[in-house]
Amino acid sequence: MPRTMTITGTRSTGHRTLAEYRAMFEDYLRPFAGTGARFHLGGASGIDSLALLWLAGETKSELVVVVPATLTDQPGDARHAVETAREADRLVEVVELGGQTRTPGYHARNRWMVDRSQMTIGFPHAASGGGTWYTLDYTASQEKPRLIVPV
Helix, strand or coil: CCCEEEEEECCCCCCCCHHHHHHHHHHHCHHHCCCCCEEEECCCCCHHHHHHHHHHHHCCCEEEEEECCCHHHCCHHHHHHHHHHHHCCCEEEEEECCCCCCHHHHHHHHHHHHHCCCEEEEECCCCCCHHHHHHHHHHHHCCCCEEECCC
16 A cells, blocks of 8 residues: 555635535545555645645644745645644645746646655546646656546
8 A cells, every 4th residue: 555645636626515525535535544654735725725634634644735836825725724734733844845836836846746655646627637637647657556536
């Protein structure tokens, strides 16, 4: 069973309820969230923040948030999720890559996480395109397993 995972997903999460996301995380993250597990999360709005808060509150897994530039460059709701996890002493590390807050920076962040993970769990909203699929495709190009959970 993989011990180090990247989580990637859509920023557009308003089409489902919080209870639905919690149920998805229970079904698709919990099996990987045992003792010694480490999750890399992108520190963005949407799935990144929802998964971070769920993992921080429901598991003992190690949590690493990785941002393309600095944490202050992230949206307010994403910063709040990171601060909530930090105040609960649930973050192992916040990695600020110091890059761009545009597509090249997000792709670099996603590659950084995948390069340090054994698998990727993705929660895409669209059938193709976007950062989630970029990350899932990059994972496949590295011959690492992917779990894809459409939302």
